[in-house]
Amino acid sequence: MIYEVFRQERKGQAFAHAGSIEAPDAVFADAYAREQYGRRGESAALWVVPRDAVHEIENFADELQKNYHRVDGYPLKEKLGKARELAAEGANALSTDAG
Amino acid sequence: MTEQVQKILEIADDELIVGWRNSEWTGIAPLLEEDVAFSSIAQNEIGHARALYELAARELGTTADELAFDRDPGEYRCSRLVQLRLVPDWARTIARHCLYEAADKERIGVLKESDDPDVAGLAAKIDREEAYHRMHAEMWSDRLAGEPRFTAGLEELRPLLEVRDEHVAEFADLWEEMTMVRRSVAGATW
Numbered sequence: 330m331i332y333e334v335f336r337q338e339r340k341g342q343a344f345a346h347a348g349s350i351e352a353p354d355a356v357f358a359d360a361y362a363r364e365q366y367g368r369r370g371e372s373a374a375l376w377v378v379p380r381d382a383v384h385e386i387e388n389f390a391d392e393l394q395k396n397y398h399r400v401d402g403y404p405l406k407e408k409l410g411k412a413r414e415l416a417a418e419g420a421n422a423l424s425t426d427a428g
Numbered sequence: 429m430t431e432q433v434q435k436i437l438e439i440a441d442d443e444l445i446v447g448w449r450n451s452e453w454t455g456i457a458p459l460l461e462e463d464v465a466f467s468s469i470a471q472n473e474i475g476h477a478r479a480l481y482e483l484a485a486r487e488l489g490t491t492a493d494e495l496a497f498d499r500d501p502g503e504y505r506c507s508r509l510v511q512l513r514l515v516p517d518w519a520r521t522i523a524r525h526c527l528y529e530a531a532d533k534e535r536i537g538v539l540k541e542s543d544d545p546d547v548a549g550l551a552a553k554i555d556r557e558e559a560y561h562r563m564h565a566e567m568w569s570d571r572l573a574g575e576p577r578f579t580a581g582l583e584e585l586r587p588l589l590e591v592r593d594e595h596v597a598e599f600a601d602l603w604e605e606m607t608m609v610r611r612s613v614a615g616a617t618w
Contacts, residue, residue: 350461351459351460351461352461353571356567356570357461357567357571360465360560360563360564360567361461361462361464363560364464365461365464368468
């Protein structure tokens with residue numbers, strides 16, 4: 330049986346996938362996970378999950394490319410750049426007037 | 429040599445030799461994950477031997493390396509149980525592992541109560557690692573419970589636990605191999 334192991338590097342941090350192990354049951358899986366992912370002090374905690382318990386979801390429909398629905402939807406970089414350019418132009422215009 | 433130093437040396441010899449024998453499974457254990465786990469246990473045992481030899485060496489005015497590698501085979505006080513070469517018999521290896529870890533728990537428990545804070549401190553440290561060895565031994569013993577080869581192994585090996593005066597024949601080969609590099613350049617500091 331295959332178990333997926335997730336590793337937390339420091340307390341409070343998110344768990345990240347570390348790798349998988351083969352073990353006959355959950356007790357063996359815990360022992361093997363501890364040996365492979367925890368014995369050098371590299372982990373604060375482990376999650377050991379039977380592979381069958383992991384639901385994989387893929388193929389996300391995004392037909393209309395609705396970027397604004399995404400968390401990273403509004404790229405501000407370009408807008409900020411333009412705003413800075415405008416501001417600089419404005420400042421230059423002011424200094425020219427003063428001269 | 430005080431009784432306590434004698435005892436520490438006895439445990440150190442057991443740990444070194446059981447670590448050596450368990451490490452003979454590196455690369456050939458029944459499954460890869462077990463290979464990693466059992467090799468790690470072997471390495472822990474040798475680490476415990478080193479710490480215990482250092483403690484004894486301080487009392488005896490020598491060094492851990494000299495105690496581990498420069499004595500004659502007859503001077504080692506390790507139990508017959510740990511001397512046996514059991515590769516490739518996994519059932520008997522696990523039988524030895526279970527017998528050894530159970531006995532080791534008892535004596536490390538005694539050392540933890542020592543008046544000498546160095547001894548008690550080291551014993552407590554060792555015991556924290558041994559807890560995982562015991563978990564490993566127990567999970568295997570649960571899994572193999574009732575298996576005739578495992579049961580026969582327990583019966584056969586149990587009486588060897590406290591036999592320390594006479595070594596088994598294959599201990600001579602182990603000693604040859606174990607001290608070979610050390611003897612190859614006498615007096616070298618590595």
